[in-house]
Amino acid sequence: MAKLRGRGIAAINYPTGMNLGGDPSQVVIVAQPDGRLVVNVASVELGQGIKTVLAQIASEITGVPVEDIEVRFGDTESAPHDTGTFASRSTHRMGNAVIKASEEIREIVLNTAAKMLEASPNDLEIREGRVWVKGVTDKSVEVKQVISQAQFTYNTPVVGKGFYVKPKSSVDPETGASDPHSTMAHGCTVAEVEVDTETGFVTVLKVYTVYEVGKAINPQLVESQIIGGIVMGMGAALTETVYPRYPVLDFQTTSFRDYVLPTAGDIPEIVAKIVESPTPTGPFGAKGVGEMVVNSIAPAIVNAVYDAIGVQITDLPITPEKVLKALKKSGR
Amino acid sequence: MMIRFYLDGQLVEVDVKPTDTLLKVLVDKLGLTSVHYGCGEGSCGACMVLVDDKLRYSCLTFAASVNDKKVTTVAGLLSDHELSPLQKKFVENNAAQCGYCTPGMVLVAKALLDKNPSPSDEEIFDALAGNLCRCTGYVPIVKAVKSAARR
Amino acid sequence: MKNMITLILVFFGLVTALKEINESFLMPESVNKALQLKKLYRDSALVVSGGTASVQLVTKMLISPAAIISLENLPLNYVKKKGNMIEIGATTTAAEILESDGVPNCLLEAAKGIHGLALKQNATIGGNIFTPAPGGDMATALLSLDAQLIMSSSRGRRIVPLTKFYKGPLTYNIRSDELLIAIRIGKPPKHSMFMKQSIYKYGGQTLASVSVALDSVDKVKRVGVAVGGLTPHPYRASRVEKMLLGQKISEELIETTAQNVAEEASDTGLVSREYLRHLAGVLYKRILTRLTSSR
Known part of the structure; x- marks a missing residue:
């Protein structure tokens, strides 16, 4: 019974708001x-x-x-x-x-x-x-x-x-340059996983995650989003899918029995940090946070699994069967 | 069929069909917002209540079965409009965002701590395993339960 | 002729009237009363034990019973030791099983694996026996223990070995006027272990489960290997059992028998049947390895 450990990193940029020049x-x-x-x-x-x-x-x-x-x-x-x-x-x-x-x-x-x-x-x-x-x-x-x-x-x-309102930005006809985003926020996540080589199951042991949010007007609320995002991202990485056999539509998940969410005891150890690089366009420098906090989690987990088993899994969720097939491929 | 039961301390009388669930009666007939329909199949825990102090999924309980019994929703934990110490721990620990899972979480915590005032981490995780939350990532909820427990 | 027509009209009227008043919710206070009701309604009644699997059949409109018979008020939640035998009432919950003495290890582990306080306190052992996969963890443990089911009816009692209970998917060896009232485990073997794998440690349904009960790892004289989660109801891996009988459990034997643990399986969304069969083999190996190492 072998357990392989791996560590993976993912970094993202994320714009704030809609940039159509009309979301007042x-x-x-x-x-x-x-x-x-x-x-x-x-x-x-x-x-x-x-x-x-x-x-x-x-x-x-x-x-x-x-x-x-x-x-x-x-x-x-x-x-x-x-x-x-x-x-x-x-x-x-x-x-x-x-x-x-x-x-x-x-x-x-x-x-x-x-x-x-x-x-x-x-x-x-x-x-x-x-x-x-x-x-x-x-x-x-x-x-x-x-x-x-x-x-x-x-x-x-x-x-x-x-x-x-964010003013509409036109596109320079010569250079194509434009200013579509009010501001960009950033995130970086490192995930540590353990892979059971007999069953293919992936356990996310620890997540270190940092988000640059311009200004955390209410740090506790930002942290709430970060933690919620980790669990949502982990679910997306490991179990959540509406069409498990996509593009074949069989086995569409229609209830929480088959669309499985992590529960309180399934979450990893979390270290979350906030970094501030105030934006001139935001209130007291603040940038948007709500969506970004989900996005860096799944790729970090995928990369951690890669580190553990030597194969990049390229479609989510990372099912235990996909891991076993990958392990076979990499000869482990 | 007419049934009567105590709901959060008040006696109610309501006409139900034999196949009506307690959840349907509480929400559709009695207009409660202290229980929530999440899945109707006992997978999410948002519908939980106490029936004679026993933890039940109201979506998996026939209304007719609570005749002459005491039903408690999370709202029934208040006394004189004040939150119970357990509920205060939820507030202090920022353990609710949208609040949809909260009634179930609080009642499971209550049922757990009433029986086992000093639960281990594993016992808390096992108890909460039937309650899904999408917003909080569970950390503040577990913190709230731990802070309400005798350590 | 006129009398005949009148008679026929009255008859149909009566049947219709009976149908309308027949959708009832019944909570009998005694087993005898419950049996009377079951005899009256037979298969048109839904029998509800803990309700964790049955209520949603009605609310999701999968069945339309003429009556609902709840076993909630019956004195059927108990765990009794009768000499070498253990008898567990059909409405005993997983939580109550965990609080009782003398329960074989594999059944305790199966009850423990039913995660969620509300589920533990409401799911009953009797209901679990009827619930198809992904439910039925306790049934899997019982199957490995050669458990016997006690059916009761106004005609008396009938004992059905659990090995003879599942006739097909959702098809059971129980008569339309019978109720399952208790489960007997006679002389449980010395060692037993239940292991399951669900998608998360606490969350998600059972993908596969294995329960092994045997008397000795040095020379196997009695063994039960049950597999759950792969087929609608758990089954005994009788080929494996035959291979284990009379043997000393060695690493080699564990490895060779593991190939034969999983017979059929069905595809699920997340994993295929081939994977589930592999998983059952892994669980079986882990159980036997633990049982032999704790010598």
Whole structure:
């Protein structure tokens, strides 16, 4: 009973968002009477945490504490148009739109606070949920208070609107050069596998994976995506397929009995790291992450199996039978 | 046929066909969102409930069989609108994304820990083997169960 | 003539009325009551034990029973030692088997391999016997142990060796008025082991399983080798058993007999029948190697 070990590496680039020159995001931020904010976005929170990220962005710029910002999703009748939650675009596109809307709110806050604190808006700074006169420690007012006062004392509506779209890039007729991507994120994965040479079964022992994401606005949420992506990628590499005999359509998998997913005890040891190389086009430098995290896993596993058995398996999933046939071929 | 049972602490009475599953009754007739239809064949675990404190797949339980029994969904773990300590561990460990698998995961964790307060890693993996998750990659869920266990 | 027509019309009306009220869910409290119901409905009833395999036959509309008879309330979950014999009630769950004493090793391992707490706590040994591949792990273990099935009906009891139970795919040696109420393992052999291979360690269905039960590795006087997962129901590798009888288990013997372990198999999506036959051979070799090394 021999077990062969192998290590494989895969690296990927992944663009953020759709690059058709027409996937806009629009956001409207509305203040509540007590100074809390509501961010209206027409797109969708799936559980990936975009709600949290957008609240963080709005909080960072407006100064309203993140727990006092509500992000409302999915009502296309009351929120302005947003293209949708896909293409790894949400943080980038919606984030940029939220920045613009938040800046409008911030300007109102500074102008109103200037009146309240009898100072020039240029002499003010916002931190820890309050507006301060620079260099003066005892002159400040709570941001939420300012927003409330703006509406009721200073007769100023507190609404911010934001819009972001990646401009369409034309193609240079001479050189063919173009700028189709808002930004590129990157990933690199190393997988360690063990192959049972009698049964052909592949066990993924360990996955080391690094993603360059521009800026991790919420590192825990980015890590959530990375871990989910590892398991999804592993499933794609080892067991998941709708047509196991493609292009022959026999044995189409129609239930979880034959379309097999890894379970909690089947996952490898995971070491995940985030690297940041901020992009000028992204909110605080952020790039898209959601899809990329699946893509580098399967090729790393395939390459690890190659390292273990000396044969490159060229179609997924890597079934134990394919491994045995490959082992026979390589004489092991 | 009319059946009556306790659902998350409330007595309910509902008319069911003999072939109706508990899942169908809970979702279609009683409008619950605390159980989910994932596969209807006991492969994914999203439909899990407790019947008289026993872990059951509601998609593999005939509704008529719970007459005069106590059915608990994940919502029934709250007390006074507050999450149970186990559910709080799920929140603290970021153990849910889309939430579709969560009712099953929490109830399996509860059933496991009620019987075995200090399970080994293997016992946790074995217990959760019938619950599929696509979003989280399981790591935060296992962390939540471990942190709720007595170690 | 008029009377005849009236009689016929009344008869048909009655049958129709009976058909309408006949779709019922029944939970008898005693074995006798259950047997009465089974005798009444015969093959038009779906008998439900743990429900982990049977309920979906109805919900996926594969069958349309006139009645559902649930065994849930019957006192058929027990593991009893009666001298050298073990008797296990038909509705005993895999979890309950794991908590009991005196259960032969291969059956414990088969129950252990049913992953998932909900499945362990609901899948019953009786139901497992009827469930075709990829289910039937416990049946495979029982087959290697020469288990006997106790059928009950209003006519009395009938004992059916598990080796004579499977007549064909989903075709069983059970009469339409009978219920399987218990499984007996008489004088389980000293050594037994069950091994299966599923696609992941915890996830996915059984691809192939092998169970070996024997009295001695130094001179085999009694042996059962059962193979599961390759055919709709587990089978005994009788050719291998004949080759092992009277022998001392050596590396060479393991190797030569392994070629004969797998008879038929069916293709699956992920792997072919040839692979499954190879896999069964590998599992068999691993079991015997372990059994001989733990001497």
